Every structure is written in C-alpha cells, then in structure tokens.
Amino acid sequence: MEIGKESRKRVCSWFALRLVLLLFVGKRALGEVRYSIPEEVKEGTVVGNVAKDLVLDISSLFDRRFRVVSESKDAFFEVNQNNGVLHVHKKIDREELCEVSGACLIELKVIVENPLEIHYVVVEITDVNDHSPSFPEKEQIFKIGEQTLPGKRFQLHTARDPDAGINSIRTYTLTSNEHFEVDIRQSDEDKIPFLVLKKSLDREQKDKHTLLVTAVDGGKPQRSGSLNITIIVLDSNDNRPVFSKDIYQLEIKENVPIGTSVIRINATDTDEGTNGLIEYSLGKTLKKKVYDIFELNKLTGEIKVKGVVDFEENDVYKLDVEASDKGTPPLTGECRVIIKVKDVNDNPPEIEITSLSNTVSEDSKPGTIISLITVKDKDSGVNGKIISSITSDVPFELKPSYKENTYSVVTKDLLDREQVSQYEITIKATDCGEPPLSTFKTLNIQISDVNDNRPHFSKNPLQFYLTENNVAGASIFSVRATDNDVNDNAAISYHIVREGSQNDVMSFLNVNSENGHITALKSFDFETVKTFHFQVVATDSGTPSLSSNVTVNVFILDQNDNAPVILYPVSSNGSAEGVEEIPRNVNAGHLVTKVRAYDADIGYNGWLLFSLQEVTEHSLFTLDRYTGQIRTLRSFTETDEAEHKLVILVKDNGNVSLSATATVIVKVVEPKEAFAASDVKSATKDDEENNVTFYLMITLGSVSALFLISIIVLIAMQCSKSTDYTSKYLQETNYDGTLCHSIQYRSGDKRYMLVGPRMSIGSTIVPGSHANTLVLPDRRRPSGEVRL
Numbered sequence: 001m002e003i004g005k006e007s008r009k010r011v012c013s014w015f016a017l018r019l020v021l022l023l024f025v026g027k028r029a030l031g032e033v034r035y036s037i038p039e040e041v042k043e044g045t046v047v048g049n050v051a052k053d054l055v056l057d058i059s060s061l062f063d064r065r066f067r068v069v070s071e072s073k074d075a076f077f078e079v080n081q082n083n084g085v086l087h088v089h090k091k092i093d094r095e096e097l098c099e100v101s102g103a104c105l106i107e108l109k110v111i112v113e114n115p116l117e118i119h120y121v122v123v124e125i126t127d128v129n130d131h132s133p134s135f136p137e138k139e140q141i142f143k144i145g146e147q148t149l150p151g152k153r154f155q156l157h158t159a160r161d162p163d164a165g166i167n168s169i170r171t172y173t174l175t176s177n178e179h180f181e182v183d184i185r186q187s188d189e190d191k192i193p194f195l196v197l198k199k200s201l202d203r204e205q206k207d208k209h210t211l212l213v214t215a216v217d218g219g220k221p222q223r224s225g226s227l228n229i230t231i232i233v234l235d236s237n238d239n240r241p242v243f244s245k246d247i248y249q250l251e252i253k254e255n256v257p258i259g260t261s262v263i264r265i266n267a268t269d270t271d272e273g274t275n276g277l278i279e280y281s282l283g284k285t286l287k288k289k290v291y292d293i294f295e296l297n298k299l300t301g302e303i304k305v306k307g308v309v310d311f312e313e314n315d316v317y318k319l320d321v322e323a324s325d326k327g328t329p330p331l332t333g334e335c336r337v338i339i340k341v342k343d344v345n346d347n348p349p350e351i352e353i354t355s356l357s358n359t360v361s362e363d364s365k366p367g368t369i370i371s372l373i374t375v376k377d378k379d380s381g382v383n384g385k386i387i388s389s390i391t392s393d394v395p396f397e398l399k400p401s402y403k404e405n406t407y408s409v410v411t412k413d414l415l416d417r418e419q420v421s422q423y424e425i426t427i428k429a430t431d432c433g434e435p436p437l438s439t440f441k442t443l444n445i446q447i448s449d450v451n452d453n454r455p456h457f458s459k460n461p462l463q464f465y466l467t468e469n470n471v472a473g474a475s476i477f478s479v480r481a482t483d484n485d486v487n488d489n490a491a492i493s494y495h496i497v498r499e500g501s502q503n504d505v506m507s508f509l510n511v512n513s514e515n516g517h518i519t520a521l522k523s524f525d526f527e528t529v530k531t532f533h534f535q536v537v538a539t540d541s542g543t544p545s546l547s548s549n550v551t552v553n554v555f556i557l558d559q560n561d562n563a564p565v566i567l568y569p570v571s572s573n574g575s576a577e578g579v580e581e582i583p584r585n586v587n588a589g590h591l592v593t594k595v596r597a598y599d600a601d602i603g604y605n606g607w608l609l610f611s612l613q614e615v616t617e618h619s620l621f622t623l624d625r626y627t628g629q630i631r632t633l634r635s636f637t638e639t640d641e642a643e644h645k646l647v648i649l650v651k652d653n654g655n656v657s658l659s660a661t662a663t664v665i666v667k668v669v670e671p672k673e674a675f676a677a678s679d680v681k682s683a684t685k686d687d688e689e690n691n692v693t694f695y696l697m698i699t700l701g702s703v704s705a706l707f708l709i710s711i712i713v714l715i716a717m718q719c720s721k722s723t724d725y726t727s728k729y730l731q732e733t734n735y736d737g738t739l740c741h742s743i744q745y746r747s748g749d750k751r752y753m754l755v756g757p758r759m760s761i762g763s764t765i766v767p768g769s770h771a772n773t774l775v776l777p778d779r780r781r782p783s784g785e786v787r788l
Contacts, residue, residue, distance in 0.1 A: 035086070036124040039094035044087055047077065047123060050110050051084025054119055069109040069118075069354050077123065079110060086110075086121065094125045095162035104164075109374075111355060116369055118354070118401065129167035129219025133159040136285055139228040142195065143329035146203045147236035153183065154195040155334055158285045159215035159225055170218040175211050180231070182213065187336070195229065203233040237275045237327025241267040243335040251340045254311040262294065265301040267323035267333050275327030283320030283334075290317055294339075303337065311343045312378045345383040345433025350376050351441040354406075362417040363450045370396070371409040371443060375429045383433035391440075392426040409443065417447040418484045451489040451542025455481035461533070461551035468526040468559050479516040479550060481538035489542035492516075497535040497549065505532045518552075526558040527600050530706070531713055560654025562600035564608055566662045567696075569595070576662040583671045584636045592621065595628035595662050597650045598699055602706075607653040613661060614647035621646060621666070630664060642668045 033053045037045065050066060066084045068077060076097075078089040086108075098104035104125040111118055135157045142154050161169045172193040174182040179201060183194045193213065201209075209231040216224045243265060250263055269276040280301045282291065293307035294317070303319070319337040324330045354372040377384040386405055390398055395413035400406070409425065425443040430436050457479070464477045483490040493513040498506045508522045516536070532554055539547035569578025580593045599606040610628040615621060620640065622633050630646065644666040651659035 032120045032122055034122045034124065036126055037088070037092075038126045039092050039097075039128050040130065041088055041092065043090055047086040047088065048121075049083070049085050050079060050119070050121060054084075065113040067111050067113075069111055076106070077108060084110075084112075092125055094127055094164075095131065097125065109354065111372075116355070116372070118372060118403075118406070120403070127164045127167050129163055129217065129221075129223060131162045131167075132223035133161040133169050133215035133217055133225040135159050135215070135225060135227040137227070139230060141230045141232065143232045143234050144197070144201060145234045145236040145238065145329045146201050147238050148197055148201060150197050150199055152197040154197075156182075156193040156195050156213055156229070157227055158190060158192055159227070160285075161215075161217050161223075163217065163219065166218040168217055169215050171216050173214045173216065177209070177211060179209065180211060201231075201233045207233045209233070232329070234329030237271060237325065237329055237331055239269055239271040239275070239325075239327075240331030241269045241278050241323035241325055241333040243267045243321075243323065243333055246335055248335065248337045249340070250338075251342055252305075252309065253342045254309050254344050255346055256305055256309055258305055258307070260305045262303045262305060262339060263337065265303070265321060265335065265337065267301070267335075269323075269325045269331070271325060271327060275325055275331075277326040278323050279326070281322050281324065283322060286318075286320060289314070290319060293317070294319060296321065309341055311341045311380070312347065315341050315343075317341070343380050343383055345379055345431060345435070345437060347378040347383075348437035348439045349386045349429035349431050350378075351388075351427055351429050351439055352376070353441070353443070356443065358444065359446045359448050360411070360415065361448045361450060362415045363452070364411055364415060366411050366413060368411045369408050370411065370445060372401075373407050373409065373427065373441070375405045375407070377431050379431065379433060383431055385432040386429050387432070388427065388429045390425060391428045392424060394423045394425050396423070396425050396445075398427070415447055417449050417486075418453065420447065422446050449486045449489050451485055451540060451544070451546060453484040453489075454546040454548045455483045455492050455538035455540055456548065457481050457538070457550040459550075461553050463553045463555070465555050465557050466520075466524065467557045468524050469561055470520055470523055472521055472523050473519060475517045476520050477518055479511075479518065479536050479538075479552065481516070481548065481550070483540050485540065485542065489540055491541040492538050493541070495537055495539075497537055505529070506534055509534065511536060524556050526556045526602075527562070529556055530709060531555050558602050558605055560601055560605040560652060560656060560658060562605075562652075563658035564597045564599045564650045564652055564660045566650065566660050567596040567598060568593075569662055569664060576660070577665070578663070579665040579667065581667045581669050582632075584640075584668050585671055586632060586635070588632055588634045590632045592630040592632060592666055593664060594630070595623075595648050595650065595664070597628065597660065597662075599652050599658075601652065601654065605652055605654040608650055609653065611649045611651075612646060613649040614645065616641065616644045616646075620644065623648060630666075636668055640668065644668070 033048065033050060035048045037047055051064075065081045066079045067081055068079045068086075076089055076092050077086055079086045094104050097106075104127075106123045106125065108121040108123065109118055110121055137157055140157055144152070144154070156172070159169055159172075161167070169191055172182045172184055172191075174180060174195075179197060179199045181196050181198050183196045185192045185194060193215075195211075195213075209229075211229040211231070213227045213229055214224050215226075216222055244267075248263060248265060252260075252262060265280070267278055267280070269278055279298045280296055281298060282294075282296050293305065293309060294303055295306045296303050296319075301321075301323075317339045319339065321335050321337055322332050323334075324332040352374045354374055356371040357369075360368065360370055373388075375386045375388050377386055388398055388405075388407060390396060390409075395411060395415060396409055397412040399408040399410050401408060409427075423445045425445060427441045427443070428438055429441075430438040462479060466476050470476055479494065481492055481494075483492055494511045494516045495513060496506060496509060496511050496518075508520055509518060510521060511518050516538075518536075533551055534554075535549050535551050537547055537549045539545050566576035569576045578593070582590065582592055595610060597608055597610075599608055608628075610623055610625050612618075612621075612623045617640070620633055620636070621644070622631055623629070623646075624631075628648070628650070630648075646664045646666065648662045648664065649659055650662065651657045
C-alpha cells in the first residue's frame with residue numbers, strides 16, 4: 001500500500017520518537033555493557049564476563065547458553081556459551097578495522113537462550129603507537145628565487161600516521177639552518193607543515209640548500225619519519241598565483257553521472273609572459289580515493305566527476321589544489337575545495353535473520369517466538385527510517401524489540417497441521433525515502449504434528465458377506481482406518497474386542513495388527529451360523545495413543561452344499577424304495593403316491609425338481625416336476641403289466657445341482673385284492689406316517705427357528721436403513737414335505753422375492769400384501785419398469 005508524503009513524514013516522526021523511548025526504556029531494562037581493550041592483544045585475552053556484567057542469573061533452572069550473533073566485524077570475538085565470558089578470537093589491528101581517527105567501537109549482539117534474550121555489548125579498541133609517521137615521498141624539491149622576501153611559505157608534504165589520538169603526529173622539526181624554519185597550520189584534523197623563509201637567499205653565495213624535515217608523533221616512545229628537502233635558488237619571479245578564495249565549499253548529490261562538472265576554480269598572476277601562465281594540479285598528499293573520483297583540468301581549473309560518488313562510503317571530500325606559474329622560478333598558490341555529498345535514497349533496507357526456528361509444533365500457544373530479525377538501511381536520516389510488516393496472510397505477527405529495527409516473529413493464532421502443514425512468512429521492510437524502497441524476506445516454517453486426531457473408519461458399522469465353506473486360515477475380509485496425523489501418530493494397529501456373548505465365534509477370528517486383514521481359523525456353515533458381529537479397535541502409535549472402534553456385521557451366504565434328502569419313500573440301506581398297490585380299475589389322473597424330499601439349503605439352492613429317470617411304461621404314469629406327485633395317465637388294460645418300476649430323480653437348483661433318487665414299485669391288483677391289502681397296509685402306513693410326521697416336526701421346528709432369526713435380522717436391518725442388497729431367506733411355513741419354492745427378502749428394495757417353479761425370476765411380492773400380490777416384470781418395457 002502506497003504511503004502519501006505527509007503520512008510518511010508522520011510515520012517517520014513517530015519512529016524517531018519511538019526510537020528515543022525504546023532507547024531510554026530499553027536501556028533501563030537491559031542496558032549495554034561496554035568494554036575497552038588495546039589493539040593487537042593476544043588471542044584468548046578475556047574482554048569481560050557478559051553474564052555477570054548484565055546481571056543475568058545463569059544458575060537458574062534454565063540451561064542458559066550464550067552466543068555472539070555474526071556481524072560484519074565481530075569475528076574478532078567469541079563468547080563462552082556456558083558462562084558468558086567474552087574473549088578475543090583473533091588479533092585486532094585498529095587501523096585496519098577503523099579508518100577514522102575517532103573512537104573505534106565494535107557493537108556485538110549476544111543471544112541468551114532459555115529463555116531467549118538479546119543483549120548488546122560495545123567494545124572499544126584503544127590505539128597503540130605501532131606506526132611511525134611517513135611522508136608520501138622521500139624528497140621534496142623547491143625552486144626559490146633569490147628575490148624572495150623573508151616570510152615566504154612553502155607547503156611541505158604532510159606526513160601520515162595511522163595511529164589516533166596522542167599517538168598521531170604532534171609536530172614537525174627542521175634541521176638547524178639560518179634561512180628556513182617550519183611553521184604548522186592546523187586545518188580541521190590535519191596539521192599541515194610549511195617551510196618558511198626567514199632570511200633572504202643569495203644565489204651567488206649558495207645556489208642549493210639541503211634540509212631534513214622530521215615528523216614526530218606523541219607516543220611513548222616517540223616514533224618519527226623524515227623528508228629530504230632540496231632548495232634550488234633561482235632568479236626572480238616575484239608574483240605567485242592567487243586564488244579568489246582560500247576555501248571553496250559546495251554540495252553534490254551522490255550517484256551524480258560521471259563527467260558532471262563540479263566547480264571551476266580560478267587563480268590569477270600579475271606577472272606577464274610565461275611568469276603569468278598558470279597550471280592547476282591536485283595536491284599530492286590526498287587520499288587515493290580522491291584521485292579515483294575527481295579529476296582536475298590543469299589548464300581551465302574545472303573539477304569533474306570521473307568515478308562513483310557514494311554517500312555511504314564518504315560524505316565529504318577535501319581537495320588541495322595548487323596553481324603554479326611558468327616563471328623561473330615558478331610560483332604557486334594553494335586553495336582547498338570541500339565537496340559535501342548529499343544522501344540519496346539509493347539503498348533498500350536489509351533484513352537479517354538473527355535466529356530462526358524452522359519447525360513449530362501445532363500445539364504452540366499464541367505468542368511463541370519463532371524468529372528474531374534485524375532490519376537496517378545504509379542510507380541516513382529519513383532515507384534510513386524503516387517500516388516493517390508481514391505481508392502474507394499467516395497466523396504470525398511482528399513484535400518490536402526495545403531496540404529500534406529489531407523484531408520478534410511470534411504466533412498470533414492457534415495452529416493446525418492437518419489444515420496447513422507449512423507457512424511462507426513474507427516480511428516487508430520499507431524505508432521512508434522518496435521514492436521509498438522495499439525489501440522482502442521469506443521464512444519457510446514447517447508445522448510439526450501432535451497426536452490430536454483419532455483413527456477414523458469410513459463407515460460404522462461395516463457389513464461383510466462371506467460365502468460358507470470358506471478356507472480355514474485364509475483372509476476373509478479386511479478393515480481399514482485412516483488417521484489425519486503423520487508418522488508415528490498415524491501408524492495404526494488393529495485388534496478384536498473379545499468380550500461379550502460371542503466368544504465362541506471370536507475365538508476363530510484373528511486380525512493382522514498392521515493391515516487389518518481378518519482371517520477365519522475355521523470354515524463357517526450357513527446351516528449352523530447365519531450371521532454374527534464383533535468389534536475391531538484401531539489404535540495409533542502416538543503419545544498418548546488414541547483409538548476408535550467399529551462394529552463389523554458378518555452375513556454368511558449359502559452354498560449348494562446339501563443334497564436333497566428323500567423323506568418318502570423311506571430310505572433304507574442307503575436307498576429309497578417303496579411299493580404302492582393300486583386297483584386295476586382306477587381312472588386316469590388317479591394319485592398313485594407322492595415322493596417327498598427336502599433340502600437343507602435355502603433359496604434357489606433348496607428349490608427341488610422331480611423327474612422320471614426310469615419308467616417301464618411311459619404312457620401309464622406321469623410325475624409332477626414341482627410337487628413329486630405320481631398319477632396315472634390312463635386306465636389300465638388287460639394287457640398292461642401287473643408291476644411297474646419308477647425311478648424318480650430329485651435335484652436342487654444350485655449352480656452345480658445335487659440330487660437323490662427314489663424308486664417306487666407300482667403293483668396293479670384286482671379290486672378285491674386291493675381292498676384286502678388296503679386293510680393290511682393301513683396299519684403299516686400308520687407306522688410309516690408316524691415316522692414321517694416325526695421327521696416333519698423336526699424339520700418344521702428347525703425352519704421356524706431359522707425363520708424367526710431371519711425376521712429379527714430383517715427388523716434390525718430395516719432400522720439401520722441400509723441401502724445394500726442383502727438376502728435373508730424365509731422358509732415357506734406351509735411345508736408339506738417338499739421345498740418347492742422359497743421367499744427371499746431384499747433389504748435394499750424393502751421387498752420380498754418369491755423364488756419358485758411357477759413364477760418368473762424377478763417377480764416380487766408387494767410388501768403388506770400377505771404374500772398374495774405379485775409384481776411381474778413387463779418384458780415389453782425397458783428394464784427397471786414393472787407392472788402390477
């Protein structure tokens with residue numbers, strides 16, 4: 001968002017006021033520790049005890065650690081991380097470290113952990129007199145006319161001494177002579193030596209003088225450097241060039257284009273001819289950078305920019321300019337040009353990550369510190385004032401420290417790794433210059449997982465259908481839970497709850513704890529167990545662990561694994577065979593007998609069909625394929641045999657049909673014999689029917705029990721509103737010994753399916769019609785439409 005000029009001024013003024021308050025309050029709260037050491041001390045020299053001087057409690061329950069944050073100059077120091085003792089890491093050369101002649105200060109940031117704090121230590125490097133004064137040249141030559149009046153001044157080369165304070169140059173001395181003396185002019189921080197003529201020269205007496213100038217510093221012991229002076233006495237050129245000003249001052253902006261004219265200086269000489277022609281030159285004692293940045297036209301006196309002017313490197317340049325005529329001897333005039341550099345907002349802010357925790361736990365409380373940052377700007381004044389903010393929409397914010405431009409990145413909301421697992425925090429730092437410059441820094445933060453999610457099953461309860469006669473020891477189905485956590489918090493193990501009333505079934509089940517595969521240790525029989533349920537618990541590996549359970553309902557599906565059983569004729573010695581006697585005078589359609597059979601399977605697997613496998617006379621008898629009734633097709637004649645053998649095949653309707661056979665011997669007798677025999681057979685039949693009745697009672701009791709179990713299951717499924725198509729079979733209650741059809745209930749459609757020999761597959765019984773209303777599929781309409 002752009003900030004208006006007036007708004008920016010108000011923000012910068014607020015920052016300046018805040019800086020004063022932070023410095024005042026912060027210093028009182030934590031303070032700065034100052035130390036002073038001489039340069040070139042040995043490595044390992046103790047500077048001070050930071051923990052003691054900052055009055056830190058290092059014997060607290062916290063395990064406190066100290067470390068020096070890397071700065072541009074702090075590689076010279078190290079701090080003991082356990083006791084806070086600050087010592088010299090490598091040898092320090094003050095002149096190399098601090099080019100200025102003032103105080104040489106190094107500011108260190110000391111980070112104290114557990115809890116996290118930041119303190120500031122200022123180390124002053126005091127000067128040692130380890131350098132001797134030196135001149136830029138070994139010899140300086142002057143050509144002086146003999147007419148030169150006493151008092152004439154000649155500027156000598158200025159000696160340089162990198163030491164500071166009292167160890168810098170104090171004075172200049174000259175070898176004893178009668179013509180010259182040394183005079184020192186103080187200019188700013190420099191001492192400029194001049195050779196002063198105190199007595200006129202006489203070329204005829206001596207045309208050359210050799211002197212020695214010595215520069216002496218104020219150290220103990222003193223150090224010195226010397227310059228050889230050669231004076232050649234010339235004949236008269238008695239007027240020297242004179243500048244319009246002794247000192248020229250001007251101001252330029254940094255980054256001015258190369259070739260820009262800075263100033264044109266002018267000197268005049270009242271002499272005529274060659275004695276009045278002037279050439280300009282820069283002084284030979286200037287710093288090397290001055291020659292790289294500025295150039296002087298020796299004929300016009302125009303000074304131009306030839307290098308990059310950078311306020312951050314130097315904010316003022318001092319140029320000594322000489323004007324020399326071409327007389328014999330030549331005369332010179334001197335002036336100083338002071339060029340001040342005006343700052344331009346050409347440096348964007350810099351963002352430094354002082355400390356960073358790349359991983360944050362998702363249960364971290366708001367206000368948890370994850371990083372310390374420092375922002376700075378090489379520009380000065382308003383151009384160096386910085387406004388910092390987080391631009392991305394993240395649950396983090398910046399908290400200012402007591403020191404300006406130092407911030408903590410802290411959490412401001414609760415975190416949830418399952419919603420967002422990592423964040424990119426974009427920090428923006430903008431200065432108050434015109435136009436403002438900005439810098440961006442991105443922190444990548446990973447959110448670590450906490451076990452705050454239970455394992456989850458997609459459905460509860462689960463329903464599985466298992467065909468009977470499964471292979472013992474093989475996997476029958478599997479359960480699977482998911483966990484939104486990761487790593488160990490999402491590693492799920494499974495086990496079966498073995499408490500309850502079905503321990504007999506549970507003892508034959510086993511679950512793989514790693515993948516949830518459930519195996520059965522025995523083969524299930526639909527005729528014994530039709531359904532059962534159990535619970536599986538899924539537990540993760542977190543600390544503490546979380547779990548959830550699911551109810552598993554298992555329905556056993558029938559297979560055609562039972563062959564039909566002949567009830568009549570009664571089986572004996574492994575075969576079913578009976579004898580029926582009928583009078584010869586019976587009419588067509590007479591019921592000879594009825595073969596009765598049942599099948600323990602249900603549905604289509606229990607649907608029985610009867611057929612004549614063998615008969616002596618096809619024209620005499622017929623067999624109803626659905627009921628097993630044997631009837632005569634016509635009346636008997638005299639030529640018909642008196643005894644007939646019928647072999648009846650009874651088979652079910654399974655995919656692989658199973659069958660049984662019964663043999664009926666039909667004897668044709670005369671009416672009187674049949675009447676006499678009927679009395680004898682009646683007693684025998686009473687016994688047989690008593691046995692048949694006993695079997696029928698057992699069968700009907702079993703079927704009734706299965707019917708009740710099926711009704712209970714249907715009611716439970718109706719209550720659960722399941723949409724899956726499951727089949728529960730109801731035995732026909734009006735059972736006459738032959739299971740010729742069955743009723744099937746589909747919970748998904750909530751309707752009964754009547755499966756039997758005399759209706760089409762797909763016919764249904766309308767619910768609530770008491771099984772007397774059928775819905776038959778209309779073959780002329782598309783699939784899915786039915787007609788009533």
